[in-house]
Amino acid sequence: AQSVSQHNHHVILSEAASLELGCNYSYGGTVNLFWYVQYPGQHLQLLLKYFSGDPLVKGIKGFEAEFIKSKFSFNLRKPSVQWSDTAEYFCAVRRGGGFKTIFGAGTRLFVKA
Amino acid sequence: NAGVTQTPKFQVLKTGQSMTLQCAQDMNHNSMYWYRQDPGMGLRLIYYSASEGTTDKGEVPNGYNVSRLNKREFSLRLESAAPSQTSVYFCASSELDGTDTQYFGPGTRLTVL
Numbered sequence: 001a002q003s004v005s006q007h008n009h010h011v012i013l014s015e016a017a018s019l020e021l022g023c024n025y026s027y028g029g030t031v032n033l034f035w036y037v038q039y040p041g042q043h044l045q046l047l048l049k050y051f052s053g054d055p056l057v058k059g060i061k062g063f064e065a066e067f068i069k070s071k072f073s074f075n076l077r078k079p080s081v082q083w084s085d086t087a088e089y090f091c092a093v094r095r096g097g098g099f100k101t102i103f104g105a106g107t108r109l110f111v112k113a
Numbered sequence: 114n115a116g117v118t119q120t121p122k123f124q125v126l127k128t129g130q131s132m133t134l135q136c137a138q139d140m141n142h143n144s145m146y147w148y149r150q151d152p153g154m155g156l157r158l159i160y161y162s163a164s165e166g167t168t169d170k171g172e173v174p175n176g177y178n179v180s181r182l183n184k185r186e187f188s189l190r191l192e193s194a195a196p197s198q199t200s201v202y203f204c205a206s207s208e209l210d211g212t213d214t215q216y217f218g219p220g221t222r223l224t225v226l
Contacts, residue, residue: 009153043117043218043220044156103148103156105153106155
């Protein structure tokens with residue numbers, strides 16, 4: 001069965017530190033890849049997505065992610081985090097053309113001011 | 114646009130009671146989804162509706178039924194609630210063939226005693 005693994009469940013960083021959140025998936029075919037974010041008290045919203053083309057994808061608020069097909073990975077990065085980045089981050093994978101999206105368990109990020 | 118709306122926001126049920134969670138979207142999206150979010154498990158797909166008039170099972174459909182009432186509305190019914198169904202339920206919608214961004218509602222926090 002298709003699965004998505006997020007390596008860290010909780011991450012604590014100080015402001016200005018760099019962030020990398022890991023995401024690996026198990027499906028070998030064509031995939032669509034997403035990172036969603038849930039800020040405290042808010043809806044889940046899309047940070048960025050990859051369907052095809054340049055494997056380095058840029059999203060909102062300075063986030064980016066790199067798709068490495070050979071490693072089945074889609075890691076999220078940000079060079080310098082802010083206190084306002086405190087949130088829960090979810091990696092999600094969908095088979096190309098399909099409807100079922102599989103979400104990872106999420107990573108709770110806390111940024112200390 | 115209100116986006117995706119869900120009612121109620123909170124609900125407490127006793128084991129064996131039934132209830133329906135309502136979801137509506139005003140973005141003219143074809144596809145709609147119901148997820149449950151549990152600590153450490155991320156979001157899991159319960160049911161989805163690729164288009165008006167169709168519904169399909171997701172990862173965890175047991176104990177639930179759905180109705181795609183029209184293009185705007187997609188309801189989730191618990192016929193006989195169980196404590197294992199205590200969770201936060203999210204509705205989402207997306208355009209076209211499901212490869213686009215999902216837009217999420219605010220969630221319903223359900224407790225089954």
